[in-house]
Amino acid sequence: MKTQPTASHFIDGQYVEDTSGEEIPVIYPATGEVIATVYSATPAIVEQALAAAHAAEKEWAAMTGTERGRILRRAAQIMRERNHDLSVLETYDTGKPYQETSVVDATSGADSLEYFGGLAAAITGEHIQLGEDFVYTRREPLGLCVGIGAWNYPTQIACWKGAPALACGNTMVFKPSETTPLCALKVAEILHEAGAPAGVYNVIQGYGPVGASLITDSRVDKVSLTGSVPTGKKVYAAAAEGIRHVTMELGGKSPLVIFDDADIENAVSGAILGNFYSSGQVCSNGTRVFVQKGIKEAFLTRLAERLQGVKLGDPQDPEVNFGPMVSEKQLGIVEGYIAKGIAEGARLVCGGKRPDMAGFFLEPTVFADVTDDMTIAREEIFGPVMSVLDFDTEEEALARANDTEFGLSAGVFTRDLSRAHRMAAGFEAGTCYINTYNDAPVEAPFGGSKQSGVGRENSKAAIEHYSQIKGVYVRTGDLEAPF
Ligand SMILES: NC(=O)c1ccc[n+]([C@@H]2O[C@H](COP(=O)([O-])OP(=O)(O)OC[C@H]3O[C@@H](n4cnc5c(N)ncnc54)[C@H](O)[C@@H]3O)[C@@H](O)[C@H]2O)c1
Numbered sequence: 001m002k003t004q005p006t007a008s009h010f011i012d013g014q015y016v017e018d019t020s021g022e023e024i025p026v027i028y029p030a031t032g033e034v035i036a037t038v039y040s041a042t043p044a045i046v047e048q049a050l051a052a053a054h055a056a057e058k059e060w061a062a063m064t065g066t067e068r069g070r071i072l073r074r075a076a077q078i079m080r081e082r083n084h085d086l087s088v089l090e091t092y093d094t095g096k097p098y099q100e101t102s103v104v105d106a107t108s109g110a111d112s113l114e115y116f117g118g119l120a121a122a123i124t125g126e127h128i129q130l131g132e133d134f135v136y137t138r139r140e141p142l143g144l145c146v147g148i149g150a151w152n153y154p155t156q157i158a159c160w161k162g163a164p165a166l167a168c169g170n171t172m173v174f175k176p177s178e179t180t181p182l183c184a185l186k187v188a189e190i191l192h193e194a195g196a197p198a199g200v201y202n203v204i205q206g207y208g209p210v211g212a213s214l215i216t217d218s219r220v221d222k223v224s225l226t227g228s229v230p231t232g233k234k235v236y237a238a239a240a241e242g243i244r245h246v247t248m249e250l251g252g253k254s255p256l257v258i259f260d261d262a263d264i265e266n267a268v269s270g271a272i273l274g275n276f277y278s279s280g281q282v283c284s285n286g287t288r289v290f291v292q293k294g295i296k297e298a299f300l301t302r303l304a305e306r307l308q309g310v311k312l313g314d315p316q317d318p319e320v321n322f323g324p325m326v327s328e329k330q331l332g333i334v335e336g337y338i339a340k341g342i343a344e345g346a347r348l349v350c351g352g353k354r355p356d357m358a359g360f361f362l363e364p365t366v367f368a369d370v371t372d373d374m375t376i377a378r379e380e381i382f383g384p385v386m387s388v389l390d391f392d393t394e395e396e397a398l399a400r401a402n403d404t405e406f407g408l409s410a411g412v413f414t415r416d417l418s419r420a421h422r423m424a425a426g427f428e429a430g431t432c433y434i435n436t437y438n439d440a441p442v443e444a445p446f447g448g449s450k451q452s453g454v455g456r457e458n459s460k461a462a463i464e465h466y467s468q469i470k471g472v473y474v475r476t477g478d479l480e481a482p483f
């Protein structure tokens, strides 16, 4: 497959190159080889993208929701038809196994385009009768939205931001992560092919400073970031300077609470899905696995058995179910956490090492006897490292689950449904799971509370975050005034 894109940027309906920008090598995580080169946007490219998105605003907003929706749904259809090629590219970009990318990434992107394409015609205001007078509301686009992406789900993030933004009549300049710059270009290409007018959805490449330069431009009305909490704080503060709307999809350190009465097989599946999918590089992962003391040993034994089923290898091989970390840098960060876990007294049950193979692979790693104060229980690791902690009572588990600055997700496994709903109500998290983990269908809201974020992606909730309401007061009779 050709991994070198036609050019680095997609602006105003076409590929654009400017090799005077800083070089960004695209590295295939499974081998460490450079598979493409793109160039960071220069100030001239940033200006070109913002000008194109600004110029496209009026025409796009003036189209009916039905017309916009038709284009988004056509894009979804194209994406599904090209699922194989897009999945192969996603695997080159991220290193995630084709076994995952072929069913998750372009699929989830297409779901998002289809869902918001379907909603576009139903985005309406309301009528409020006030005696003989009335008020009507118009749900209007915000204008020009900037999207900034993380590297773990490059196609999904480009679509989760682009689809609701475009459905509401906004235009977008999207900057993917410098680590995974390839997939978003395909999203732009497909939207254009589906009929999105030039300038409606643009992609430019770059490191953090390119993202920062987009946020403060006076033409920008909204910034939607998927990234870490430290970056979120900077982006939120920069957006506040211009009182811009924000969506912040940030990091987490989510709890997964497994009670004695849980179905062990399902609970182990939940812990695997919540820690080792995408080699642990999923924001919502339940990396603090609280296991009630009565089933701790049974849980660990079954988990160790199930981990025998891990197949590391060439992620393009459909039989492989565990890929490398996205980069050498991320691998080093995660190894640092593993060393800290050992140094602080956690028991290494399995994994913890680089296997003897090329690329940025790391074995799935499980720590037991982890305590709440350990670094591996407090900080987001963003790699395949599960921390198992013991607990006695429901009250204790809930208090400890919530004892974190993060609030992205939380899960509970139990057969006691009253307890399950009590836990879900008590969790301080934006997305909760009962007897499952890490599902992210487009129909359901996704996002974090506390430091894990602001706003929600997906579902009808996203419409609130990409549009604004205008109230129009209408008097039908004469108007009285004091003088
Ligand atoms: N909540 C979610 O939906 C979600 C989803 C995926 C990933 N994440 C989080 O993302 C993080 C991993 O991704 P990452 O390492 O790419 O995150 P990151 O914060 O390092 O970078 C995210 C993006 O922000 C850009 N950026 C960096 N500094 C910037 C600045 N000052 N101004 C504007 N843009 C800037 C980067 O270039 C990149 O495109 C993890 O914390 C993970 O939990 C969250």
Ligand SMILES: O=CCc1c[nH]cn1
Binding pocket: 152, 153, 281, 282, 283, 284, 438, 439, 440
């Ligand atoms: O990485 C976070 C977004 C997500 C969660 N599950 C699938 N995608």
